[in-house]
Amino acid sequence: MNFQDAIKTCFSKYAEFKGTASLSEYWWFSLFIVLASVATTMVSPVLSGLFSLGVLLPSLAAATRRLHDTDRSGWWQLIVFLPVVGWIILIVFLAQGSKATSKY
Secondary structure, eight states: OOHHHHHHHHHHTTTOOSSOOOHHHHHHHHHHHHHHHHHHHHHOHHHHHHHHHHHHHHHHHHHHHHHHHTTOOGGGGGGGGSTTHHHHHHHHHHHSOOOSOOOO
16 A cells, blocks of 8 residues: 555545554554644644644544554553553554454
8 A cells, every 4th residue: 555545545434443454554644644744833833733633533543443453452552641661562563464363
């Protein structure tokens, strides 16, 4: 999946938490969010805040689908509330390859 396809897919599945997301789909969409956040911050902090609010739900949905692809529950995203270690664990989970049998 390329950059444009990943963005289209994630926005078309705006609030879809079922199913799976491939490794490339998730990381291309994450790159888009980072780049767009930097660009909107340069234009206006208010615009950046609105953009962040607009992509919050699709980014949570994409991460949930990505975790499903690694055969984990989307609730694992809550691990980020553990100081320092939580982010590291979540990034490792999101970067792992797909599992052949996903129950989601």
